[in-house]
Structure formats: C-alpha cells, structure tokens
Amino acid sequence: MSIGATHIDHIVIRSSDSAATAAHFSRLLGAPIRRTMTRPGTGAHLEFMKFGEVILEFAGPPQPSEGEPRAELAGFVLCVRDIHAAVSRLRDRGYPVGDPKPAVQPGALIATVRGGTHGVPFAIMQYGAIPQSPANEEPEA
Amino acid sequence: MKLLKIDHVGIVVRDLQEALATYERNFGLKADPSRGGEIPALGIRNAFVPVGESDLEFIQPITDQGPVAEFARQRGEGQFLLSLAVDDLEAAVQHLRALGCRVSDPNNGIAFVSPRSTFGVNLQLIQRG
Numbered sequence: 321m322s323i324g325a326t327h328i329d330h331i332v333i334r335s336s337d338s339a340a341t342a343a344h345f346s347r348l349l350g351a352p353i354r355r356t357m358t359r360p361g362t363g364a365h366l367e368f369m370k371f372g373e374v375i376l377e378f379a380g381p382p383q384p385s386e387g388e389p390r391a392e393l394a395g396f397v398l399c400v401r402d403i404h405a406a407v408s409r410l411r412d413r414g415y416p417v418g419d420p421k422p423a424v425q426p427g428a429l430i431a432t433v434r435g436g437t438h439g440v441p442f443a444i445m446q447y448g449a450i451p452q453s454p455a456n457e458e459p460e461a
Numbered sequence: 462m463k464l465l466k467i468d469h470v471g472i473v474v475r476d477l478q479e480a481l482a483t484y485e486r487n488f489g490l491k492a493d494p495s496r497g498g499e500i501p502a503l504g505i506r507n508a509f510v511p512v513g514e515s516d517l518e519f520i521q522p523i524t525d526q527g528p529v530a531e532f533a534r535q536r537g538e539g540q541f542l543l544s545l546a547v548d549d550l551e552a553a554v555q556h557l558r559a560l561g562c563r564v565s566d567p568n569n570g571i572a573f574v575s576p577r578s579t580f581g582v583n584l585q586l587i588q589r590g
Binding site for chain 1: 462463464465466467470472473474480483484486487488489490512513514515519536537538539540541542543545556557560562578579580581582583
C-alpha cells in the first residue's frame with residue numbers, strides 16, 4: 321500500500337531556544353534562515369532553513385529557556401499527493417491518524433500519524449490542498 | 462563549505478527487517494536493495510529507503526557498544542542523526558573545526574560532528590561519489 325509520498329518536506333529540530341539554535345546552525349552550515357514565525361495558537365517560535373527540497377524547521381517555546389540550548393531531532397513530514405486518500409488508507413490499516421488540518425504553510429493540510437512509525441514522530445502533508453487565494457502559494461521555506 | 466542537500470535521516474530501530482516491512486507495507490516506502498548491510502566497524506546493520514532526493518536510513522545496532530547501541534539503550538527507537546551531503550568533505554571538516562566544532566576525521570567519505578558542538582543534534586557530513 322502506498323500513501324503517495326513524494327519527498328521529505330521538512331525535518332523538525334526541537335530546541336529549548338529555537339532562535340539561538342537556528343542562528344548557530346546557520347553559522348556552522350553557512351546557510352541563511354529563510355523564514356521566522358510564531359505558530360498560531362501555541363505561540364511556538366519557528367525558524368526555517370532549506371537544503372535542496374527539504375526544509376529544516378527549528379521549533380521552540382515562545383520564551384527560550386536560560387542557558388545553552390538543548391536541541392534534538394523531533395520528527396519529519398512527508399509530502400503526499402492526496403492527503404485525504406493517504407489518511408483513509410492509513411486508518412484502514414489501523415493507524416491512529418489525526419484529521420487533516422491547515423499547516424503553517426499557506427494552502428497546505430497536515431495530519432499527524434500518532435504511532436506505528438518506529439519511534440519517529442511523523443506527519444503527512446499536502447501543499448495546495450486548501451483552495452487558494454493569490455496569497456496562498458507555497459512558500460520557499 | 463557547500464551543502465548540497467539533506468542526504469538522509471538516520472533512524473535507530475530494534476529490528477531492521479520489521480521496520481523495513483512496516484514502511485513498505487503501510488507507507489509504500491521500499492528499501493534500495495543495492496545499498497546497506499552490516500558494518501561491523503560501526504556495530505550496525507542498515508538499509509536506505511529513498512524518499513525524493515533524500516533517504517531514510519534505518520539502523521539496527523548489532524553490538525552493545527557504540528553510539529547507536531547507546532541511543533537504543535537510552536531512548537529505544539527514534540531519530541538518531543541528520544546527514545548532510547557536502548561537495549568537499551575535507552573542506553567542510555576544516556570549516557567546522559575553524560568555527561570551534563569537534564569533528565571526527567573523515568573516513569570512507571563520512572565525518573561526524575560532535576553533538577557537543579550542535580546543542581545535542583547528531584550531524585553527519587557525507588561526500589558521495
């Protein structure tokens with residue numbers, strides 16, 4: 321059974337201070353931070369870098385912890401061609417999958433697979449899944 | 462240092478064949494049979510599953526020594542490392558060392574950045590071809 325995954329869209333690095341961690345990685349890797357935002361609802365501070373087709377997302381609390389940041393790999397997101405079909409197939413297999421909901425990326429829907437992924441927090445995502453206005457185009461990062 | 466792409470995400474699993482079967486059967490993601498195998502020097506058995514231009518690398522410890530076995534002992538299964546493809550590994554290592562990072566000597570086209578230099582994230586640098 322295929323869920324129609326096309327590529328890894330993004331990999332999450334969770335940190336106690338996402339701004340400091342992103343700045344550190346930017347300096348080490350010589351790559352710019354492409355986008356910074358606050359996640360609606362949770363207030364999480366997000367920063368993004370991009371390498372090829374894959375985005376690195378640095379995610380942290382609204383207020384960073386004191387001291388040196390602690391960071392860890394915290395999951396990834398696969399792009400799929402049809403998120404509703406993929407969710408349906410996974411549920412048919414018995415997977416606990418959340419309902420697709422709007423992602424922070426304009427026009428995209430995302431659904432979390434809540435288990436059965438061998439310890440890797442995992443979500444699927446489809447760009448262009450929400451009817452577009454001219455402003456709702458896929459971001460560069 | 463020129464980063465080309467995210468080469469792969471390393472995922473530690475308890476049973477490699479079981480993990481590969483799960484990802485193929487339930488997600489349609491199949492291992493590349495031309496890559497992977499046992500690497501006694503690292504104490505691991507691995508396989509690569511292509512997804513777009515990057516791979517998922519599934520890694521099973523086959524000894525109780527080394528960082529993969531240590532990760533499995535402490536955390537069980539999970540995301541272990543992020544591998545970055547570079548165009549010139551020697552230059553990348555020198556660049557990171559000049560910035561104060563602890564980086565292993567390149568070996569077989571691979572070098573590891575100490576997590577002490579990355580706030581805890583295991584980074585691997587790899588030069589393909």
